[in-house]
Amino acid sequence: MPRIHESGTSYDSLGCKDRRAQLFWSYLTDEVLCLTRSEDKPRWGQPPWRIDFEAEARPLPEEIDVAIIGGGFTGLAVAAWLRRLAPEKTVAVLEAQRLGAGASGRSGGLALGDTAAGDLPGLGDVLGGFTDILRELEVDCDQRLPGVWEVGHSNASPDSPIEWRDSGALRIVAEVPGGTVDPGKLVSGLARAAHRHGAIIAEHSPVREITSNDPVELAVPGRVLRARQVLFATNAQSLELSDLVGWAQPKFTLAVATRPLREDELEALGLRDRKAFYTVDLPYLWGCVLPDHKVVWGSGLVHVADWRELDSIDVSAGRPAELLASLERRVRGLHPVLRDVKFCHRWGGPILIAESWQPVFARHPRCPQALILGAYSGHGVALSVYLARWAAEALLGQRELPDWGKLQR
Ligand SMILES: Cc1cc2nc3c(=O)[nH]c(=O)nc-3n(C[C@H](O)[C@H](O)[C@H](O)COP(=O)(O)OP(=O)(O)OC[C@H]3O[C@@H](n4cnc5c(N)ncnc54)[C@H](O)[C@@H]3O)c2cc1C
Numbered sequence: 001m002p003r004i005h006e007s008g009t010s011y012d013s014l015g016c017k018d019r020r021a022q023l024f025w026s027y028l029t030d031e032v033l034c035l036t037r038s039e040d041k042p043r044w045g046q047p048p049w050r051i052d053f054e055a056e057a058r059p060l061p062e063e064i065d066v067a068i069i070g071g072g073f074t075g076l077a078v079a080a081w082l083r084r085l086a087p088e089k090t091v092a093v094l095e096a097q098r099l100g101a102g103a104s105g106r107s108g109g110l111a112l113g114d115t116a117a118g119d120l121p122g123l124g125d126v127l128g129g130f131t132d133i134l135r136e137l138e139v140d141c142d143q144r145l146p147g148v149w150e151v152g153h154s155n156a157s158p159d160s161p162i163e164w165r166d167s168g169a170l171r172i173v174a175e176v177p178g179g180t181v182d183p184g185k186l187v188s189g190l191a192r193a194a195h196r197h198g199a200i201i202a203e204h205s206p207v208r209e210i211t212s213n214d215p216v217e218l219a220v221p222g223r224v225l226r227a228r229q230v231l232f233a234t235n236a237q238s239l240e241l242s243d244l245v246g247w248a249q250p251k252f253t254l255a256v257a258t259r260p261l262r263e264d265e266l267e268a269l270g271l272r273d274r275k276a277f278y279t280v281d282l283p284y285l286w287g288c289v290l291p292d293h294k295v296v297w298g299s300g301l302v303h304v305a306d307w308r309e310l311d312s313i314d315v316s317a318g319r320p321a322e323l324l325a326s327l328e329r330r331v332r333g334l335h336p337v338l339r340d341v342k343f344c345h346r347w348g349g350p351i352l353i354a355e356s357w358q359p360v361f362a363r364h365p366r367c368p369q370a371l372i373l374g375a376y377s378g379h380g381v382a383l384s385v386y387l388a389r390w391a392a393e394a395l396l397g398q399r400e401l402p403d404w405g406k407l408q409r
Contacts, residue, residue, distance in 0.1 A: 041097070041101060041311075043312075043313065043314040043315065043316070044106065044313065044315060044347060044348055044349060045315040045316075045345070045346045045347030045348060046345055046346075046347055047105065047106050047107075047183075047184075047255070047257075047345055047347045047349075048257050048290060048294060048296070048344075048345045049105060049106075049109075049182060049183050049184025049185070049187075050184045051098070051099060051100045051105055051184045051187045051188050051191075052184070052188050053099060053187070053188040053191040053192055053195075055099065055191065055195070055201040055202070055203045056195075056201075058200055058202070060092060060200065060202055060205075060220070060223075060225055061090060061200075061225075062225070062226060063090075063215060063225075063226040063227070063228075064090040064091065064092050064200075064225065064226070064227050064228075065089040065090045065091060065227070065228050065229065066082060066089060066090070066091045066092075066227060066228070066229045066230070066231065066395055067092055067094060067207075067216070067218055067225060067227035067229075067230045067231070068091065068092065068093045068094065068199075068230075068231045068233055069094050069207045069218075069230065069231065069232050069233060069234055069238070069241070070093075070094075070095065070096075070102070070232065070233035070234040070235065070374075071093050071094075071095030071098075071099040071100070071101075071191070071201065071203065072099075072100060072102045072103060072104035072105075072187070072233060072235060072384070073104045073107075073186060073187065073190060073380065073381065073384035073385055073388070074233035074235070074373050074374055074380075074384040074385075074387070074388055074391075075093050075095070075231070075233035076093060076099065076187065076190035076191050076193075076194050076201075077133065077137075077190050077194075077384065077385045077388030077389070078231055078233065078373070078388040078391050078392050078395075079091050079092075079093045079194040079197075079199040079201075080137050080190055080193035080194040080196075080197055080199065081133070081137070081388055081389045081392040082199070082392040082395060082396070083194065083197035083198050083199050084136070084137070084197050084392075085392055085393070085396060085398075086396055087197065087198060089396075090200070091194075091198075091199040091200065092199065092200040092201075092202060092225070092227075093194060093199060093200070093201045093202065094202050094205040094206075094207050094218070094220060094225075095201070095202065095203050095204075095205060096204070096205065096206035096207075096237075096238075097203065097204065097206075098203050098204075099187055099188075099191050099201070099203060100183075100184070100187035102234075102235050102236070102237065102349065102350055103235055103236070103349045103350050103351060103380065104183060104186070104187050104384075105183060105184060105187055105349075106183070106255075106347055106348065106349030107183040107349070107380075107381055108183075108255055108286060108287075108288065108296060108298050108381075109180045109181050109182060109183045109186075109276075109288060109296070109381060110148060110178065110179075110180060110276045110278065110286060110288060110381060111127065111130060111143065111145065111178050111179055111180060111181050111381045111382040112126075112127075112148060112176070112177075112178040112379060112381070112382060112383075113125070113126045113127045113176070113177050113178060113382070114126055114383075115357070115358060115359055115376070115377075115379060115383055116357040116358075116359075116376065116377035116378060116379035117356055117357040117358045117377075120358065120402070120404045121402070121403070121404060122402055123402070123404075124386075126382050126383055126386045127145060127177055127178060127382055129386040129389065130382040130383075130385050130386045131143065131145070133385050133386065133388075133389055134189075134385070137189070137190065137193035138189075138193065139185075139186065139189030139190055139192075139193055140185065140189055141181040141182050141183075141185035141186035141189050142180070142181060142182040142185060142291060143179065143180075143181045144179045144180055144181075144274075145177065145178060145179035146179050146273065146274070146275055147175045147176065147177060147178065147179065147275060148175065148176050148177070148178035148179060148275060148276045148277065148278065149162065149172045149174075149175055149275050149276070149277040149278075150172070150173050150174040150175070150176060150277070150278065150279075150280045151164075151170050151171060151172055151173060151277050151278070151279050151280070151285075152170070152171070152173040152279060152280045152281045153167070153168045153169065153170060153281055154173075154281070155173050156169070156171035156172065156173055157171065157172050157173060157174070160172040160173075160270070161270035161271075161272070161273075162269070162270035162271075162277070163270065163335075164269075164270075164334040164335050165333060165334060165335070166283070166285065166330060166333070166334055167283060170279070170285075170334070172270075172277075173280060174280075175275075178276065178382075179275075179276060180276050180288045181381060182291075183381070186381070186385075190385070202220075204221075205220045205221065206220065206221065207219065207220055207238070207241065208220070208221075210230070210241055210367065212366060212367040212368075212369070212370075214228075214369065215227055215228045215369070216228075216229075216230050216367060216369050216370065218230070227369075228369065229369050229370065229371075229395055230364075230367065230369060230370035230371070231370065231371050231372075231373060231391060231395065232364065232370060232371070232372040232373070232374070233373055233374060234374065235350060235351075235352050235374045235375070236248075236250035236251070236307055236310060236350035236351060236352040237250075237307050237310065237350065238307075239307050242364070242372050242374070243364060243365050243366055243372070243407075244352070244354075244360065244372070244375070244407075247354065247355065247360075247407055247408075248352050248353060248354040248355070248360065248375045249352070249353045249354075250304055250306075250307040250310060250350055250351075250352055251301045251302065251303060251304065251350070251351050251352075251353060252301070252302040252304065252310055252313050252320065252348050252349065252350055252351075253298065253300060253301050253302075253348060253349065253350075253351050253378060254298065254299065254300040254301075254302070254315070254320060254323050254324055254327060254346075254347070254348040255296055255297065255298035255299075255327075255345075255346075255347055255348065256296070256297055256298075256324060256327055256328055256331070256343045256345060256346050256347075257290070257294045257295065257296045257297075257343065257344060257345035258294055258295045258297075258331070258338070258341045258342065258343055258344070259294065259341065259342045259343070259344050260292050260293035260294050261289075261293050261294070261295055261337075261341075262293070263293075265337045266289065266293065266295075268335065268336075268337045269295075269334075269335055269337055269338070271289050271295065274288075274289040275289075276288035276289075283299065283330075284299050285297065285298070285299045285330070286298045286299070294344065294345070296345075297327060297331045298327075299323075299327050299330070300323035300324070300326070300327055302319055302320050302323065302348070307350075310350050313348065315346055315347060315348050316346075320348055324346050324348075328343055351376075351377065351378045351380075352374060352375040352376070352377070353375065353377045353378070354375035354377065355408045356408070357377045357379075358404055358405070359373070359374065359375055359376050359377075359380075359383065359387065359405060360372050360373070360374055360375040360405060360407060361373050361387060361390070361391070361401055361402060361404075361405025362401060362405050362406050362407050363401065365407065371391060371394060371395065371401070372407075373387055373388070373391050373405075390402075
């Protein structure tokens with residue numbers, strides 16, 4: 001079992017002499033130390049995306065204004081927007097592995113409005129805000145928003161171009177706002193924007209322990225970094241640090257991509273318009289057509305009791321491999337065009353599901369100088385970037401946090 005140290009058990013490892021520190025907590029475990037060594041999680045498979053941003057190694061200063069923990073869409077977008085609003089603030093993104101190593105570099109790339117729980121009071125226009133932020137930050141991620149099809153087993157639209165067999169007939173039932181991005185380009189573009197605006201980006205910098213002093217002390221390998229404010233953008237991992245153990249469920253979800261399909265094959269599938277799709281009833285399925293005509297299909301959840309189990313998931317073995325094989329069988333059965341189709345990518349990644357499927361966007365219960373943003377329940381592509389702008393404003397004291405983001409304790 002992993003060892004969780006609470007309350008001062010390794011104060012000295014932090015170099016922290018102040019025994020009056022209000023709080024100390026850590027998650028030093030053998031599994032985590034191993035996690036930080038495993039490059040890019042090859043056992044989680046290879047998605048079709050490429051992250052081409054290389055963070056230049058720079059020494060971290062002793063003290064900074066804002067430390068952002070996690071280098072996915074959320075952390076990178078907050079860093080970029082914060083520096084854009086307040087170039088005088090020192091901001092660092094601390095990423096345990098490589099940028100995009102969590103969900104962001106492995107996402108499906110469907111950009112959808114609202115949240116997994118639908119619209120929420122005061123949420124605003126997620127897709128419009130997402131588009132504005134990408135434009136302002138000059139992020140080119142092949143964003144296309146032609147609409148997304150909802151598909152289902154009943155109430156089909158009479159002129160549905162999609163006619164698939166999947167536990168009955170699967171057809172289009174509605175169209176909603178949205179579209180797709182290339183997640184690799186989104187990670188790279190946000191990282192470039194953060195870097196261009198002067199944020200420090202430190203890969204291979206897992207935060208292992210935190211002391212809620214003022215400033216907050218963060219233990220990164222070999223040293224302690226002090227930060228006046230902190231943002232937790234750690235999603236399904238490090239749940240002790242973000243204080244989400246027991247309050248949000250980490251899961252692992254899966255996807256595959258076919259070989260590039262010919263134009264006539266896409267036409268036969270009803271995908272000539274390259275619209276992304278997801279089912280509104282069960283069994284769940286989502287997908288999209290890539291610019292090179294590969295088709296991505298996603299479904300399936302691996303349940304874990306503890307987030308550390310995510311690290312040992314291997315998509316070529318056990319339950320994840322069974323779920324991927326079943327997804328491939330299912331895709332081949334959808335339409336004669338797909339009967340013998342080859343799959344060239346199989347992968348998965350973590351998601352975090354909070355209560356009522358609402359994102360967590362709250363002050364840290366045990367560290368008043370810290371915010372937590374995440375738990376998008378598999379619906380975080382546009383939402384993470386959109387809420388990142390809000391989080392940057394909140395860190396600067398320019399905006400209140402939304403009531404719906406509070407931890408329901
Ligand atoms: C297979 C898959 C398909 C998906 N498809 C879609 C989709 O089509 N549409 C959609 O809207 N959403 C989708 N999602 C969800 C979406 O990708 C996520 O909601 C989004 O990427 C979350 O971004 P994030 O930055 O909050 O978290 P992440 O990208 O997971 O980033 C968290 C980062 O924190 C780092 N970290 C953790 N602990 C520490 C620590 N102690 N110190 C330093 N760093 C740490 C991790 O290494 C990681 O890089 C999908 C997810 C998966 C896995």
